[in-house]
Structure formats: C-alpha cells, structure tokens
Amino acid sequence: MKRVIVIGAGLAGSEAAWRLAETGIPVVLFEMRPKKTTPAHTTDLFGELVCSNTLGGIDETTARGLLKSEMEILNSLILEAAKKTAVPAGGALAVNRNDFAAYITEKITGHPLIEVVREEVTEIPENEIVVVATGPLTSDAFSKYLTEYLGEKALSFYDAIAPIIYADTIDYTKCFWGSRYGKGGNDYLNCPMTEEEYERFYDALIKAEKVPLKEFEKEAYFEGCMPIEEMAKRGKETLLFGPLKPVGLTDPRTGKRPFAVVQLRKENREGTLLNMVGFQTKLTYPAQKKVFRLIPGLENVEFARYGSIHRNTFINSPRLLLPTLQLKKKPGVLFAGQITGVEGYPESAASGIIAGINASKLFNGKEPVVPPPTTMIGGLLKYITETDPDRFQPMNANFGLLPPVRAKGKRVRRKIQAEKALKDMKKWAGNAL
Known part of the structure; x- marks a missing residue:
C-alpha cells in the first residue's frame, strides 16, 4: 500500500486524514463539496458545523468535557481548531464557525502528505485501505451503493430516538x-x-x-x-x-x-x-x-x-463493525463519524481519531487497537459495536457508557470515573501512538 484513502472531510474525516499524515502516511482525501453539496452545508470548508457552534462542556466531570480531554491526549486537530477559534460560552467550548472550518481546511490542504480531491465518491475503492467518513448527510448515490454493499437492512436514514x-x-x-x-x-x-x-x-x-x-x-x-x-x-x-x-x-x-x-x-x-x-x-x-x-x-x-427525530444516515455498526471500526467483512475498510452511530461533534471527531490510528496500523502491518472501555471513547466504541443490533440507535457521550463505581453523590462518582478514564487513556495512548 502506498496511501490511505479517506472519504469525507467533515470532523471525522479531517481527524483521520490528519492522524495518518502526521504519522508519515500519504493520504488521498475525497470531499464532494462544492461540486456536489448537501441540504445543510453552505460552504466548501472542511469540518463545517451545520447545527450548533458548541462542542459541549469543558468540565471533565461532564461527559463531553471528559471526551474532549481524552481527545487532547490523542492530539486532536478538531480540538486544536476549536481552542484557536473559541468564542465566550461560559462552561462550554463554542467556536466561530467560519474561522473554525477555515482553520481545519488550511491545516489539511497545507499538509504535504494530504492530496485533496474535490469529487463525489460513489463506491468504495478496491484493494485500498479506506476510511469512510461521509457523515449524516451521505449523498444519495453513495447511500444507495452502501445499501447494496453492506446489505439491504444495514443502513438507516432517520433517527427516531427516544430519551x-x-x-x-x-x-x-x-x-x-x-x-x-x-x-x-x-x-x-x-x-x-x-x-x-x-x-x-x-x-x-x-x-x-x-x-x-x-x-x-x-x-x-x-x-x-x-x-x-x-x-x-x-x-x-x-x-x-x-x-x-x-x-x-x-x-x-x-x-x-x-x-x-x-x-x-x-x-x-x-x-x-x-x-x-x-x-x-x-x-x-x-x-x-x-x-x-x-x-x-x-x-x-x-x-x-x-429524544429526537432528524435526518441521519448511519449504518448498523453492531452488526457490521469491529470495535476497531473495521468492517467485519472487509477489514481494510474502516468507518468513522456519525455514519457509525456516534452522535455529536466531539463524538464524531473522536471516532475519526481512532479510525486514523487503526488505518495507520493497517498500513504499517500492525494490529489495530481499541481504547479501554473505562475511557469515554472506548465506552462509545463498545456501545456502537456491541449493543443489540436489532435496537441500535445513535449514541452520544455519557457516563452511563463507563463501568459504574460505588460512591455517594453523582459528582463524586463522575470524578472517580473521569480520573480513571484519563489515567487509562494516557497509558493507552503511550502504547498505541
């Protein structure tokens, strides 16, 4: 293999491409915009935020605060961009949308090992290591292809989520x-x-x-x-x-x-x-x-x-994916981002980091890795790949994904879980990266 292909330049695809390039692996990054757009995007910038401009809380005793701390340990490009373009938002990390997306786009397009191709991909390339990160608004043509490629009941187009x-x-x-x-x-x-x-x-x-x-x-x-x-x-x-x-x-x-x-x-x-x-x-x-x-x-x-109901293309990950985000039937293909069933900006980006890490492992002939289930990222991956496939719905970061601890008071329990998660993530990253 002389390169890795990443399809989609949203939060997950950008993280995956950046991770690969930073480890010295050539990347071809496909992004269909602006030649073909979606009903929600308005620019051709990478990592465009189409809904809220916030990535959630920063306190490590909140689920997304902990998640972002884990991402920082893993040298997240998205988190770097967010901090560079942050706007006041109390206890949350909010960004100037255009500055945020422009920062990511400049970093990606300026990397000497990343080739950006502005074309729609309508099928997964053969005999390549591929990261599919086409997002919740995957194009009709690629969605149709995935339905046939993965199986008729493998793809959903709407979240009908109960609380x-x-x-x-x-x-x-x-x-x-x-x-x-x-x-x-x-x-x-x-x-x-x-x-x-x-x-x-x-x-x-x-x-x-x-x-x-x-x-x-x-x-x-x-x-x-x-x-x-x-x-x-x-x-x-x-x-x-x-x-x-x-x-x-x-x-x-x-x-x-x-x-x-x-x-x-x-x-x-x-x-x-x-x-x-x-x-x-x-x-x-x-x-x-x-x-x-x-x-x-x-x-x-x-x-x-x-609860929610909204347009969101996602695959039946428990049926299709390994915890490493590899496709069971074709381990050289990995999925990342909201198409896997993670819900939310930082969750999507975090899955892109793991897909990038494991694509680089495959490129170098090494075994893919999975963060411990005591971490928020590990808990998310465990949920989307091990839950009941007949009842699978997208999930965001929350402390219910982590092993429970015995202690009086919610904040005390979450503090213990967060400390354990960060300790384990640092140890894992030291071995995995």
Whole structure:
C-alpha cells in the first residue's frame, strides 16, 4: 500500500486524514463539496458545523468535557481548531464557525502528505485501505451503493430516538419490573399512571414547545418514527393504545391494571441506562425535561440523551463493525463519524481519531487497537459495536457508557470515573501512538 484513502472531510474525516499524515502516511482525501453539496452545508470548508457552534462542556466531570480531554491526549486537530477559534460560552467550548472550518481546511490542504480531491465518491475503492467518513448527510448515490454493499437492512436514514435516562436517578418505589402477561421475564421497568396523572401528562405533552423540522427533514414523519406528541394529537386515548397501553400489566402494589404505563428497557448490559420505549420526540430539551418528569418515578431523572427525530444516515455498526471500526467483512475498510452511530461533534471527531490510528496500523502491518472501555471513547466504541443490533440507535457521550463505581453523590462518582478514564487513556495512548 502506498496511501490511505479517506472519504469525507467533515470532523471525522479531517481527524483521520490528519492522524495518518502526521504519522508519515500519504493520504488521498475525497470531499464532494462544492461540486456536489448537501441540504445543510453552505460552504466548501472542511469540518463545517451545520447545527450548533458548541462542542459541549469543558468540565471533565461532564461527559463531553471528559471526551474532549481524552481527545487532547490523542492530539486532536478538531480540538486544536476549536481552542484557536473559541468564542465566550461560559462552561462550554463554542467556536466561530467560519474561522473554525477555515482553520481545519488550511491545516489539511497545507499538509504535504494530504492530496485533496474535490469529487463525489460513489463506491468504495478496491484493494485500498479506506476510511469512510461521509457523515449524516451521505449523498444519495453513495447511500444507495452502501445499501447494496453492506446489505439491504444495514443502513438507516432517520433517527427516531427516544430519551435515555440514568438508571440511578429513578424513584423505584413508584415503579415495578415486569413484561406484559408475564412473558419475557422482568425486562421492562414500568411506571404506572392513574387517570389523573395521565391527564396531567397528556395536557403538558400536547402544549409543549417543539423543535421545528428543517426543510430536508420534513419527509421524516412517517409511521415508523412518529413523535409521541404527534401521536397524542390524534386523540387523548391514542397513547393508551400505543406506547402507554397498560394491557397485560398488573401493578403489584395494587393488584390492578394501571390506567396507563410508561415502559423503560435496559439500553446496555450493565443496566446503567434505560430507554423510554416509544418516546421518540421533537420536543425541545427543556420541554422534554419538564414533561417527562411528570411521569411517576421519573420526577428527578437525569437524561443521558434526549429524544429526537432528524435526518441521519448511519449504518448498523453492531452488526457490521469491529470495535476497531473495521468492517467485519472487509477489514481494510474502516468507518468513522456519525455514519457509525456516534452522535455529536466531539463524538464524531473522536471516532475519526481512532479510525486514523487503526488505518495507520493497517498500513504499517500492525494490529489495530481499541481504547479501554473505562475511557469515554472506548465506552462509545463498545456501545456502537456491541449493543443489540436489532435496537441500535445513535449514541452520544455519557457516563452511563463507563463501568459504574460505588460512591455517594453523582459528582463524586463522575470524578472517580473521569480520573480513571484519563489515567487509562494516557497509558493507552503511550502504547498505541
């Protein structure tokens, strides 16, 4: 091999290309813009941020703060660009969008080992080491190719995401474990509602503030990912025959069937995260917090991930990828960024770093590597490659991805997890880089 090919110059592709070039490996970086654009991008710059201009908190006891500290240990180009172009944002790292993207573009195009090709790629090159980082708005032609190349059910085009909450913030005295008609064991945590509680929840739900759909997302509304608030608008009883139906469930405290039931299921093997079944939504984050905390047992819950529905092309990573981000059926091909199912700017960039590291390992005939699961990056990779492929949805950084620790107080627990993560990342980076 004389080079590595990287497809896509977003956050992940830029990180992968930079990592490879910095280790002395020639890179051909393909970016279709400006010859072919997307419904969301407005420039031809690399690493353009199309939504928010913030990369999240900087405190290491926040998930994204910890993630960025790990990225700094790994010499992240994206983090370097963010710090160079930062604007005041309190406890968050926010950037001037144009300056941020221009900085990344200048660094990439100015590197002597990176050749930039402004063309759309419509298929994965044969007999090459390739990093696919085409992002959540992958072109129609390449999406069609990937559907055929990976398998018909391997590609999704919309996130219909329900909120995920931290299990240790639930009031279990108001809930019970069980499945409908006792089938399947105690797989679900059930939050029962009286008629009065349901009425209060329903009224708040239909009046809550919503995030408007962008023009290119408007086709997202179909029955398979109908927002819970849209279902509610069809009538007060609609939810009682849908995600909140109480049929087949008996509250052990009363011996009776509740008027309505909200069900949660384990999102990971450890049970530190629980998914609100059927609660995909377009409510704003503050509205989700206010409305969903009206559910008995969830009055004080904390959210690891809020619900959403938006356009996002992503592959079924648990079925297709190794933890190294290599394609199982063709290990010379790696995927990185939001197309793998990581959700968010720093998460996307972090996966690009790992793809770049492992592409360089393959180029040099060495074994690919994976960060320890005690790190935030390692926890993300573990989730997107080991979760149930039949229920896979994109995930952002959160402390529920890390091994739990025993300590009193959330901040104390997170401090312990963060210290462990950074210690392990430094040790791993010393051996891996």
